[in-house]
Amino acid sequence: IDVVVGTRNAYPALWNGCKYSCFWGSSSWCNEECSSLGASSGYCAWPACWCYDLPDNVRYWDSNNNKCRGK
Numbered sequence: 001i002d003v004v005v006g007t008r009n010a011y012p013a014l015w016n017g018c019k020y021s022c023f024w025g026s027s028s029w030c031n032e033e034c035s036s037l038g039a040s041s042g043y044c045a046w047p048a049c050w051c052y053d054l055p056d057n058v059r060y061w062d063s064n065n066n067k068c069r070g071k
Contacts, residue, residue, distance in 0.1 A: 007053040010060035011045075012037055017059075017067030019048035 011019045012034065022030050022044035030049035034042025037058050039051035054060060061068070 006056040007039075008056065008060065009050070009052050010054050010062075011048050012039075012042075012051050012054060013059040013061040013068075015059075016069070017061070018069065019061045021047055022049050023047070 013019060020030065020033055024044065024046050027043040030042045030044045030051075033049055034040075034051035034054065037051065038055040039058075040053035042049050042051040044050075048061070
């Protein structure tokens with residue numbers, strides 16, 4: 001049986017709901033972080049990492065449901 005997992009392009013979120021912070025020039029770090037989460041790739045979209053094809057089961061930042069820093 002094959003399992004098909006959906007994906008999205010999104011900012012991955014930490015346990016506290018905040019985005020993975022980055023600075024210009026750290027795209028390789030973001031790419032590694034995104035890849036470790038199962039995404040196809042990623043880059044630094046300052047001030048946070050943006051991932052392509054992030055699996056649906058990975059927590060992601062959503063402006064409609066922002067839980068970062070208790071907001």
